[in-house]
Amino acid sequence: MLDLKIIRENPEAVKTRLKRRGGDFKELDELLKPEEDRRLGLQESESLKNKKKKLSAEVGQLKQKGEDASELMEEVKTINISIKELDDKIQTLEQQVQETLLGIPNIPDDAIPDGADESANKMVRDWGTKPKLSFKPKNHVEIGEQLGLIDLKRAVKISGARFAVYKGQGAGLLRALINFMIDVQTRENGYEELYPPFLVNKESMQGTGQLPKFEEELFATRDDPLYLIPTAEVPVTNFHRDEILEEESLPICYAAYTPCFRREAGSYGKDTQGLIRQHQFDKVELVKFSRPEESAKELEALVENAESILKKLNLHYRVMELCAGDLGFSAAKTYDLEVWLPSQDTYREISSCSNFTDYQARRARIRSKKRTGGKPEFVHTLNGSGLAAGRLFVALLENYQQEDGTVVVPEALRPYMHGREALTL
């Protein structure tokens, strides 16, 4: 959520910066009039309440003295009618303003590239080299099914399209990846592990920006007001919702493994084969709460923490800085990590690391108080995948496949697989 005061003071400047995302953002103009009316009404209502308070106190005094106060009581009754009317009006206006405000995305960082879509994203760096395969690479579905690591047909039977069953060594590999990632992030990169609920309430979804605008992306439960999380970002960021944090405790860094549930509405026909785009996938998420002045630096560190997994597994990847038009709703700046997939002869997103500045913090009311005093200020929130386990599984199968159909297990992972060196029949 953007700061209403800033919009009020300079709507055109805000609009200009938002327009880099694409779109006209004329809802900013629609905001101004009701907000103005709301404030005028509020002033009137407050002065009436002040009068009412004083009169009521007088009534009390008169009654104590045993005098007649009926005239004053009548007056207050009349005032109450006006107050009620005004407050009803104010409430309607406020709802209108809030609703509009919740539908406006974050302002892109001024320094990120212009552009309408991913074609304008900028490569920041790359790491490693493409594996030299002396044979035609198979894709992860072929490899996985031949080795009996995954069963997609039976997943369709028990759940439907975009679901997978991992089995045998495949299931073991997936679990190994999750444990490996959590260990690296908690032991080497300074994150504290959190294991949160996978079902959350509406307030949490609103806090991180999934609601109200993206309800169709979420799985909801039928009999309870709960949603399945699309990412651990939701429960972990909301961990500190409605809190005032100690400034010295910042940055707070959490790593959390959770499955993620996404309806993928509107992505029909996209990545329909294999494990790339699933309704359910596993991910280790990194979340940070930072001082505003340090969030830019923290984002760089977060990206490096995510990269460290790929480096340890010796997987070739590149780091992309997203352009304004490709940015997610709540983000001000985002780096994507894209891993090399031999079968597709291309790079695929395996992590997305963003600085949300104060946008989520304002929605979720996460503040920090300076030791030196003064008003609490909104912290900056950041998060990134560290990494998506399903896509990492894909990358491993494809990059480590051998001509004989087996898959070599990278050394860093072997301790997590009882020393196994290869996935075989």
Add this chain to the structure above:
RNA sequence: GGAGAGGUGGCCGAGCGGUUGAAGGCGCACGCUUGGAAAGCGUGUGUAGGUUUACCCCUACCGAGGGUUCGAAUCCCUCCCUCUCCGCCA
């Protein structure tokens, strides 16, 4: 799910329907005191909104939302949460 108890400021804990944003204590901050520290003494210490150059001032908030009343932390209703006991269950 059933029965009972309870939800007040960073924490503990008072609070006959009338000046209580809320006693008291702890904690914290600053000052005095001290060779230094502790103790002691003094002062201060919630959040949001409005207004303002600023100080001030005003409004709201005692789990949430409604209601009664001239006036509600205090009374009534609904919901949420916590605790205890019973039931059920991994």
